[in-house]
Amino acid sequence: MILNSLHKTKRLPVAIGILLSGVACAGFLSSVIETPIASNEYLHEHLRPSAAQANKSWIGDTFELPVQDRLKLSAIVTDIERPNWAPASSTAVTGQALAVAKKAVCQSEAEACDFSFRLNREFSELHTNKDLRVANVKEASLRVTFQSIPEVEAVVIHEIAHETRLLRFYQTQSGWTQKTSEVLETTLIDVKSRDGRFTSKFSTNFVGINYYPASASWKEFWTGFPVEEIKSDLETISSMDANSVRIFLNHDYFDNRDTQAEAKAKLNVFLDLCTAQNIQVLVTLFDLRPDYTLSNMSGDIDHIDRVLGTVSGHSAILGVDIKNQADLDFQAWGEGVVKGWLTVMARHIQIQYPDLPVTVGWSNPNSALGLNGIVDFVTYHEYGGVNGFAERLNTIKSEVGKKPVMITELGSTVWSPLRSTRAAEAKQASRLESQLNQSTAANGVFVWTLNDFEHVGSDVVGRRPWRKAQQRNFGLMRPDGSSRPSKAVFQSHATTVATQSIN
Amino acid sequence: MTKCSKASLSLLSLIMGASFSVIAAQAQTPSYSLQVYAGPQTTTPGQNISVTVELTDDHGKSVQDETVHLTYIYDGVSTSRPGKVSNGLVSFDVQAQRIAGRMIFKARAGDLVSNYAPVLILAAEPTAFELKVALSRNTDFVELTTATITDVFGNPVSDQTLVALDWIDRTGVKRSEAVQLSNGRINYSIMCPVTYDAPLKIRAVLKNVEVFSSDLSTLCAVRKDRA
Numbered sequence: 235m236i237l238n239s240l241h242k243t244k245r246l247p248v249a250i251g252i253l254l255s256g257v258a259c260a261g262f263l264s265s266v267i268e269t270p271i272a273s274n275e276y277l278h279e280h281l282r283p284s285a286a287q288a289n290k291s292w293i294g295d296t297f298e299l300p301v302q303d304r305l306k307l308s309a310i311v312t313d314i315e316r317p318n319w320a321p322a323s324s325t326a327v328t329g330q331a332l333a334v335a336k337k338a339v340c341q342s343e344a345e346a347c348d349f350s351f352r353l354n355r356e357f358s359e360l361h362t363n364k365d366l367r368v369a370n371v372k373e374a375s376l377r378v379t380f381q382s383i384p385e386v387e388a389v390v391i392h393e394i395a396h397e398t399r400l401l402r403f404y405q406t407q408s409g410w411t412q413k414t415s416e417v418l419e420t421t422l423i424d425v426k427s428r429d430g431r432f433t434s435k436f437s438t439n440f441v442g443i444n445y446y447p448a449s450a451s452w453k454e455f456w457t458g459f460p461v462e463e464i465k466s467d468l469e470t471i472s473s474m475d476a477n478s479v480r481i482f483l484n485h486d487y488f489d490n491r492d493t494q495a496e497a498k499a500k501l502n503v504f505l506d507l508c509t510a511q512n513i514q515v516l517v518t519l520f521d522l523r524p525d526y527t528l529s530n531m532s533g534d535i536d537h538i539d540r541v542l543g544t545v546s547g548h549s550a551i552l553g554v555d556i557k558n559q560a561d562l563d564f565q566a567w568g569e570g571v572v573k574g575w576l577t578v579m580a581r582h583i584q585i586q587y588p589d590l591p592v593t594v595g596w597s598n599p600n601s602a603l604g605l606n607g608i609v610d611f612v613t614y615h616e617y618g619g620v621n622g623f624a625e626r627l628n629t630i631k632s633e634v635g636k637k638p639v640m641i642t643e644l645g646s647t648v649w650s651p652l653r654s655t656r657a658a659e660a661k662q663a664s665r666l667e668s669q670l671n672q673s674t675a676a677n678g679v680f681v682w683t684l685n686d687f688e689h690v691g692s693d694v695v696g697r698r699p700w701r702k703a704q705q706r707n708f709g710l711m712r713p714d715g716s717s718r719p720s721k722a723v724f725q726s727h728a729t730t731v732a733t734q735s736i737n
Numbered sequence: 738m739t740k741c742s743k744a745s746l747s748l749l750s751l752i753m754g755a756s757f758s759v760i761a762a763q764a765q766t767p768s769y770s771l772q773v774y775a776g777p778q779t780t781t782p783g784q785n786i787s788v789t790v791e792l793t794d795d796h797g798k799s800v801q802d803e804t805v806h807l808t809y810i811y812d813g814v815s816t817s818r819p820g821k822v823s824n825g826l827v828s829f830d831v832q833a834q835r836i837a838g839r840m841i842f843k844a845r846a847g848d849l850v851s852n853y854a855p856v857l858i859l860a861a862e863p864t865a866f867e868l869k870v871a872l873s874r875n876t877d878f879v880e881l882t883t884a885t886i887t888d889v890f891g892n893p894v895s896d897q898t899l900v901a902l903d904w905i906d907r908t909g910v911k912r913s914e915a916v917q918l919s920n921g922r923i924n925y926s927i928m929c930p931v932t933y934d935a936p937l938k939i940r941a942v943l944k945n946v947e948v949f950s951s952d953l954s955t956l957c958a959v960r961k962d963r964a
Contacts, residue, residue, distance in 0.1 A: 329797050330796075330797035330798070360824055361789075361823065361824065361826045361828065363774055363776065363787050363789040363828055364785070364787035364828070364830070365775075365776030365777050365786075365787040366776075367774040367775070367776045367787070367789060368774045368789050368791060368826065370799075370824050370825070370826050400799060400824050400825075402791075402799070402825065402826075404774065413797075414793070414797055414798070414799065414825075416798050416799060
């Protein structure tokens with residue numbers, strides 16, 4: 235009856251209603267599908283084996299197994315343990331290994347699921363039948379176990395461990411088949427012992443600058459590397475009583491085989507120049523590289539080792555910021571993927587370079603607690619309103635417990651098409667003064683930035699000219715070398731902090 | 738009545754006690770698995786056979802440092818070799834017996850007996866043999882025979898092994914054909930060539946062994962005359 239009347243009298247409104255609800259549904263679905271935040275389906279896209287990696291992953295001088303067999307065996311293992319993979323015919327897996335394969339399958343979105351991703355797999359022959367009928371293979375890897383939490387659509391890192399396993403294969407008519415997978419040794423990576431490790435280092439209250447030379451910003455800093463300008467800037471920074479700088483290592487320049495040696499040499503020169511001025515350096519890795527592909531993790535770990543391997547003992551290093559504003563990549567990459575990647579990188583640094591405190595420079599106070607359980611000190615950026623600055627800081631301080639908290643970016647641009655330069659500079663100074671006055675609870679503040687920049691690349695803020703103009707004009711110093719009012723504000727704060735630390 | 742009940746109870750408790758003991762004993766006995774892998778599946782006397790024994794526990798996990806015994810019969814003599822498993826495996830190099838046939842490998846670990854892994858032993862390279870040629874009842878044919886062709890250990894070369902036969906005269910190979918061994922021998926009627934330039938011989942090639950008949954010009958003389 236009701237339907238009937240609707241049919242007759244309200245056909246048009248009903249049709250519009252259906253259309254609107256359809257659009258709404260489609261919108262909802264697309265938002266779910268296109269926003270892969272913490273979806274393990276999305277994560278699986280990154281877990282693909284690479285033949286090149288498989289080839290390199292066998293260690294030993296001589297082998298009983300021919301190379302084709304070795305590639306086949308490593309491919310079987312990687313395939314079996316690929317989440318979301320179900321053995322269709324069980325031809326490549328039997329016995330206990332079948333249970334491992336079933337455990338790795340996380341096809342259900344509704345139930346919690348653990349799955350492991352293994353980094354730096356190294357295979358070695360333990361025992362091979364000379365007729366290649368059966369083989370024992372030892373595998374050593376860094377196991378990262380993720381856990382899906384369907385209730386909140388999240389994927390979190392559950393466990394990281396160094397693990398050695400015994401894998402057994404035997405020949406069938408259809409080729410090699412994996413039969414067993416046994417864990418021989420597991421060493422859980424537990425870095426809780428790091429609590430309080432850096433108390434002495436952070437007894438200093440850091441007042442610093444995010445640093446690029448005026449003539450060479452972002453990646454041009456390292457390609458150009460104007461030593462005299464850098465030296466002069468560091469003297470200026472020191473003369474302001476600042477005690478630290480935050481720098482950014484362009485990933486491509488430090489990773490490229492042709493430039494990495496040159497890059498490391500320049501980094502050493504920079505650190506030496508900072509030592510001469512008693513300036514500590516917060517080193518930010520992976521700059522301008524928005525890529526969290528999990529299957530690249532091994533390469534990313536190699537990158538860390540290449541960079542930190544030679545400078546980790548340098549007295550000028552304050553700590554390591556793994557990635558600048560990684561939270562801005564949550565939407566594109568998924569929060570679980572980004573945090574998973576950051577966690578693995580952080581744990582690697584903490585294990586390999588135990589004297590270097592590790593942080594992630596989050597883009598805003600709301601993200602600051604993102605990896606509180608992992609990092610050694612919490613850092614975030616403050617570009618929000620001046621009102622509430624102290625409250626936001628105090629909230630974070632109360633949440634993180636004893637860990638140091640630093641605001642590693644704050645400041646404002648003087649570029650404004652609607653305001654005179656003098657007014658804009660006055661506003662920049664007053665805003666900075668207010669922020670610094672409210673920052674007393676922080677263990678450090680780093681202003682963005684010392685200089686205005688002659689050039690800002692499109693890869694930094696995009697192509698829009700007004701965005702580039704904004705970004706070029708954050709300096710405490712004018713392009714002609716004179717000081718803006720904000721410099722005096724900063725210097726006053728730095729001098730006060732320096733005096734307090736002496737007293 | 739009372740005495741009877743007591744006796745029944747005692748008997749019952751005895752049976753139950755025994756049952757529990759059996760169950761407990763069963764629970765303590767791990768059901769290990771013993772597997773033997775041997776290869777190659779076909780080989781010749783004296784060649785190496787690689788035999789691997791796998792010992793796993795009831796969870797399929799590799800057993801460590803347990804002794805297993807590999808047993809097999811070598812030329813009629815029963816042989817047992819001990820070995821200690823490491824990560825569930827231990828391998829043995831075994832020489833294939835001299836007598837062609839089948840070698841069967843099995844293993845023991847305590848009371849546990851493995852599967853059987855067979856390896857077929859075929860005759861090795863044949864030794865030189867003699868070609869005998871006689872006049873056939875059929876015109877234009879000769880009868881080609883050999884004694885049993887064997888390897889150095891006396892094993893007859895397998896039946897159906899192909900032997901290449903060539904008629905050869907002064908000018909070279911006149912004609913070629915192949916014959917299979919039967920009962921380890923060649924027993925074959927072969928037609929003489931239509932024309933040839935004496936001397937005329939048959940060459941037989943079996944694997945790496947090459948032998949020649951005597952001159953057959955006399956036996957194939959009729960055809961020679963026709964030419």
